[in-house]
Amino acid sequence: MQPSTLSSWALLIWQELKERGHNPKAVFDQLSMDAGMLSQNMARYKMESMIALWGKAYELTGDDMFGIKVGERWNPTTFHALGFAWLASTSLLEAFQRLARYCRLLNDALDIRVYSEASNYRFRLGLLDAAQGIKAHPLAYEASQMTCLKMCRMLLGDDFTPLEVNFKYPRTPATQELENRFGCNIVCDAEQSDWLISHFDMHRSIATGNDELAQMNDNVALKYLSQLDKSQILPALQHALIEALPSGEVSENDIAAKLHMSPRTLQRKLEAEQQTFSSVLNELRKKLSRHYIETSSLSLTEITYLLGFSEQASFTRAFKRWYEQTPSQYQKSLPQSA
Numbered sequence: 001m002q003p004s005t006l007s008s009w010a011l012l013i014w015q016e017l018k019e020r021g022h023n024p025k026a027v028f029d030q031l032s033m034d035a036g037m038l039s040q041n042m043a044r045y046k047m048e049s050m051i052a053l054w055g056k057a058y059e060l061t062g063d064d065m066f067g068i069k070v071g072e073r074w075n076p077t078t079f080h081a082l083g084f085a086w087l088a089s090t091s092l093l094e095a096f097q098r099l100a101r102y103c104r105l106l107n108d109a110l111d112i113r114v115y116s117e118a119s120n121y122r123f124r125l126g127l128l129d130a131a132q133g134i135k136a137h138p139l140a141y142e143a144s145q146m147t148c149l150k151m152c153r154m155l156l157g158d159d160f161t162p163l164e165v166n167f168k169y170p171r172t173p174a175t176q177e178l179e180n181r182f183g184c185n186i187v188c189d190a191e192q193s194d195w196l197i198s199h200f201d202m203h204r205s206i207a208t209g210n211d212e213l214a215q216m217n218d219n220v221a222l223k224y225l226s227q228l229d230k231s232q233i234l235p236a237l238q239h240a241l242i243e244a245l246p247s248g249e250v251s252e253n254d255i256a257a258k259l260h261m262s263p264r265t266l267q268r269k270l271e272a273e274q275q276t277f278s279s280v281l282n283e284l285r286k287k288l289s290r291h292y293i294e295t296s297s298l299s300l301t302e303i304t305y306l307l308g309f310s311e312q313a314s315f316t317r318a319f320k321r322w323y324e325q326t327p328s329q330y331q332k333s334l335p336q337s338a
Contacts, residue, residue, distance in 0.1 A: 003047040003109035003134065007037045008080070010045055012073045012143075013057055014038060022060050031056060042080060042224055047109060047134060054137035064173035067139030068181070071146025078147075079106060081224065085217035090209030092155055093202040094294065096123055098214070102221045109134060120163060121202045123148075124194040141167075141193075142174050148195075149181060155206050162197050166190035211297075219243075233259075233269040234280065241284055245308035252277045286322045289315070293331055300327050 010033070014024040028035040031052050037043035045053075057066055076083035082102050089095035096114040103110040113124040125144065127134060145167075153160050161183040167175070171188040179186050219242065226236035240258045244250050255277070256266040270276055285307050292303045301312055309315040319327045 003107065004044040005047055005050045005107045006079070006105065007040065007043040007045055008078045009106075010050065010053060011038045012070045012078065013053055015073060016066065016070050017057060017060065020061060027053070027056050027060070047107065050140070051135070051137050054139045058137070058139055065177055067137075067142035068146045068174055068177055070139070071143035072150060074147040074150050081217040081220035082106070085214045085221060086151060087154070087208065088210040088214035088217065089155070090206055090211060090214075091203055091294075092152060092197070092206070093121065094209075094214075094291070095151075095155060096121075096202075097291075098218065102218075102225065105221055105225055117196065119199050121197045121199065122194050123162075123197060124192055126168065126193055138169065138172050138174075141169060142172070142178060145178060146181065155208075156201060156204060160201060162195040164196035166192065166194050168193040233266070234273060234275065237266075237270075237277075237280055238284055241281060242288075245285075245288075246306055248308050248310065250281060250308050285318065289319055289322070289327070290330070293327060294334060303327070 010028075014028070014035075017024040017027065025035055031049060033045060033049050033053065037045065054067075063069075076087055079086065082098070082105055085098055085102075086095050089098060093114070096112075100112040100114055103112040109127050111124075111126045111128045113122075115122055115124075125148065127136075163184070164187075165182055165184055166187045168190055169188065171186075175186055175188060219239070222235060222239040222242065226239045236259055237255065240255050241250060244255060244258065252266065253263050256263040259266065261269075266277065270280070289303065289307060292298055292306065298306070300315070304312045304315040307315060309318070316326050319325075319330070323330060325333070
């Protein structure tokens with residue numbers, strides 16, 4: 001399936017072109033891009049069309065800073081439910097984990113990862129292996145970097161600066177301007193495009209965080225992902241499981257019925273993605289358990305219920321198997337700043 005991008009990215013380009021006195025409708029018509037999709041919730045353009053749009057925008061403006069200007073236009077509605085879930089996150093780490101989990105909503109060729117490195121964290125922004133042959137326009141790459149910086153500063157304030165920034169791509173005329181915006185040197189032609197972020201910044205408590213609101217928008221994002229690619233069953237299954245876990249009705253037959261398919265069809269689709277029902281359920285519970293403990297004030301009894309365990313002892317045994325410590329021990333080990 002050809003990669004696609006959320007149409008709201010194209011809307012930012014439209015707005016920037018219009019402000020500069022160009023006719024964006026003519027540009028979209030020339031590229032056979034339906035401008036009506038800009039007003040449709042969650043509409044998508046093919047990635048090849050977006051690459052052509054960036055190229056045409058540069059041809060018209062001749063401005064090396066065009067990508068940065070487009071990135072500055074980002075606002076929470078650009079990412080729809082994911083944008084609001086980002087704002088409701090209680091820490092930058094939680095926000096990045098959310099971005100990594102739902103990045104296919106923005107562009108289904110994206111590969112976003114966040115992981116610990118020594119005492120800090122690394123945020124990696126790239127393309128999936130299957131999309132490595134795609135050559136994104138440099139302006140699009142610079143816009144995405146500027147967008148991520150704006151997103152972080154919206155949570156932590158304008159003083160946020162990564163410890164280190166690496167670009168996989170060569171230095172461009174806009175790199176110096178990005179260095180000014182980031183407040184640090186940028187290493188170009190690096191092996192990966194990533195940021196090194198301090199443990200302190202990743203775990204700083206965000207006063208505007210709202211776990212309930214974040215979870216509501218997570219569900220909207222997951223539901224959209226489940227509809228994005230009908231050939232992939234995982235997002236649909238995860239969404240159905242999250243809805244069913246509190247009721248305890250998480251048998252394979254029950255979930256297959258919720259997905260309007262037979263248990264055998266569900267098994268076959270999971271086998272095609274090298275998964276099983278039990279492995280998906282176990283991995284989802286594992287991720288949610290840590291998420292609930294780290295980002296909410298829920299009691300362990302409430303978390304037990306949300307994960308669909310019949311008793312707290314069962315949850316405790318599972319958590320210890322996953323993380324080699326009990327939920328209570330894990331709670332006590334969390335940094336006070338988190």
